[in-house]
Amino acid sequence: DAGVIQSPRHEVTEMGQEVTLRCKPISGHNSLFWYRQTMMRGLELLIYFNNNVPIDDSGMPEDRFSAKMPNASFSTLKIQPSEPRDSAVYFCASSPWTRQETQYFGPGTRLLVL
Amino acid sequence: AQKVTQAQTEISVVEKEDVTLDCVYETRDTTYYLFWYKQPPSGELVFLIRRNSFDEQNEISGRYSWNFQKSTSSFNFTITASQVVDSAVYFCALSEPERSNDYKLSFGAGTTVTVRA
Numbered sequence: 001d002a003g004v005i006q007s008p009r010h011e012v013t014e015m016g017q018e019v020t021l022r023c024k025p026i027s028g029h030n031s032l033f034w035y036r037q038t039m040m041r042g043l044e045l046l047i048y049f050n051n052n053v054p055i056d057d058s059g060m061p062e063d064r065f066s067a068k069m070p071n072a073s074f075s076t077l078k079i080q081p082s083e084p085r086d087s088a089v090y091f092c093a094s095s096p097w098t099r100q101e102t103q104y105f106g107p108g109t110r111l112l113v114l
Numbered sequence: 115a116q117k118v119t120q121a122q123t124e125i126s127v128v129e130k131e132d133v134t135l136d137c138v139y140e141t142r143d144t145t146y147y148l149f150w151y152k153q154p155p156s157g158e159l160v161f162l163i164r165r166n167s168f169d170e171q172n173e174i175s176g177r178y179s180w181n182f183q184k185s186t187s188s189f190n191f192t193i194t195a196s197q198v199v200d201s202a203v204y205f206c207a208l209s210e211p212e213r214s215n216d217y218k219l220s221f222g223a224g225t226t227v228t229v230r231a
Contacts, residue, residue, distance in 0.1 A: 035219075042221055042222075042224065043219075045219065048216055048217075048218055056214075056218065089157065091159060093159075100211075101147040101209045101211060101217045102147075102161065103161070103219060104161055105151070105158065107158045108157055108158060
C-alpha cells in the first residue's frame, strides 16, 4: 500500500517567492495534518483537516501561510511570500477514521528559502 | 508548558548494548494516547507504537519494548541488543483528544541514538 506522498521532496527558493507543498494522504484516511520541523522549535502542528474541513489552524504562523484540502486525496500548503525563517522540513500525516489518533507521516519536504 | 519531556538529548552505545529512552508526559485527561516515532538519517518519521491510557500492559515487538507507567507518567522505550540500523532520532508524542477534541500530536524534543559498530 502506498503511504503518504509528498512533493516536492526538496525545494530551494528565493525570499519573496511563492512556495506550494503538496500532499496525498493514504487512501481511506479522513484526517490530514501538516507539521513543520525545525531545530529551534522541533515538530509543531500547523493545521489539521478532518473530512477535508480545516479543524484547527492555530499553529499556522501567520497570514503568509495557507492550506487547502479540495478533496479527500489532495492537500496543499502554500507560503506566499516566503522568508528565510520558513526554511524547515514540512511533514504531512494522515490518519484513518477508525483510529484517528494514529498518524502516518509522509517523507517530508525539505524547504530552503534563500 | 512542555507536555512531553525527553530528558536525554543524545545517547551513544556500542552495538549489542541495550538502550532505554525516557519519556515523561503531562496531561489532565483520563483518555489519551502515547506514541513513539523513529526518524532515521533519511528523514522520514516512522510510526513505532501507539498506547492508550487504559492499557498499561508492557509491549514487546522484536528487539523493541515499551514500559508504560501511569503512576509516574512515563512511557519508556528500550532497544535490546542495539544494531547500527537503530541509529536515529526517536520521538515520544502525546495525543489528548478528550481536552482538545482533536488528535494533534504534541512531540517531545527527541533523543538521538547513535549505535557504533
